[in-house]
Amino acid sequence: xxxxxxxxxxxxxxxxxxxxxxxxxxxxxxxxxxxxxxxxxxxxxxxxxxxxxxxxxxxxxxxxxxxxxxxxxxxxxxxxxxxxxxxxxxxxxxxxxxxxxxxxxxxxxxxxxxxxxxxxxxxxxxxxxxxxxxxxxxxxxxxxxxxxxxxxxxxxxxxxxxxxxxxxxxxxxxxxxxxxxxxxxxx
Numbered sequence: 001x002x003x004x005x006x007x008x009x010x011x012x013x014x015x016x017x018x019x020x021x022x023x024x025x026x027x028x029x030x031x032x033x034x035x036x037x038x039x040x041x042x043x044x045x046x047x048x049x050x051x052x053x054x055x056x057x058x059x060x061x062x063x064x065x066x067x068x069x070x071x072x073x074x075x076x077x078x079x080x081x082x083x084x085x086x087x088x089x090x091x092x093x094x095x096x097x098x099x100x101x102x103x104x105x106x107x108x109x110x111x112x113x114x115x116x117x118x119x120x121x122x123x124x125x126x127x128x129x130x131x132x133x134x135x136x137x138x139x140x141x142x143x144x145x146x147x148x149x150x151x152x153x154x155x156x157x158x159x160x161x162x163x164x165x166x167x168x169x170x171x172x173x174x175x176x177x178x179x180x181x182x183x184x185x186x187x
Contacts, residue, residue: 038143041162045153053112053130063101064157069181074149076107077118081166082148088171093128102128105138107147150174152181
């Protein structure tokens with residue numbers, strides 16, 4: 001008797017089918033509601049918390065629960081497009097203060113002290129919350145393929161927008177996506 005026959009006999013045909021499906025999903029690295037791109041637009045973003053560069057703890061559900069839209073910007077110190085985008089994000093954070101929380105998730109794998117030192121070394125000024133992600137927990141949640149990545153989480157905790165890359169002019173589309181997320185009924 002093979003292992004398959006033993007499982008079928010012990011658990012029955014329907015349970016065997018579910019086990020095969022689960023094994024197939026685990027084999028691909030995907031859960032049933034995930035896509036290769038990580039959290040999909042329209043789906044709920046799993047809650048997470050992380051220590052911010054300023055010492056406070058950021059919790060996604062605290063921001064959305066307070067009625068704010070959250071713009072997660074995944075960026076790296078060696079990413080030219082990421083650095084080019086930061087002044088636009090600083091302006092967006094200032095313009096929508098109180099309604100939108102802009103959060104920069106660093107993808108360099110550096111801890112807070114090393115990240116702070118490198119930012120000071122290159123004179124990088126960021127006017128919004130920065131999350132070092134040395135264990136890549138948040139980066140992995142979004143299955144980052146390239147930086148920068150902007151992901152907008154609505155007040156309802158669902159992903160409203162996701163776009164990788166940045167070129168001059170993209171800041172207008174990003175701001176429009178933020179405005180759309182702010183004005184969406186039920187959001």
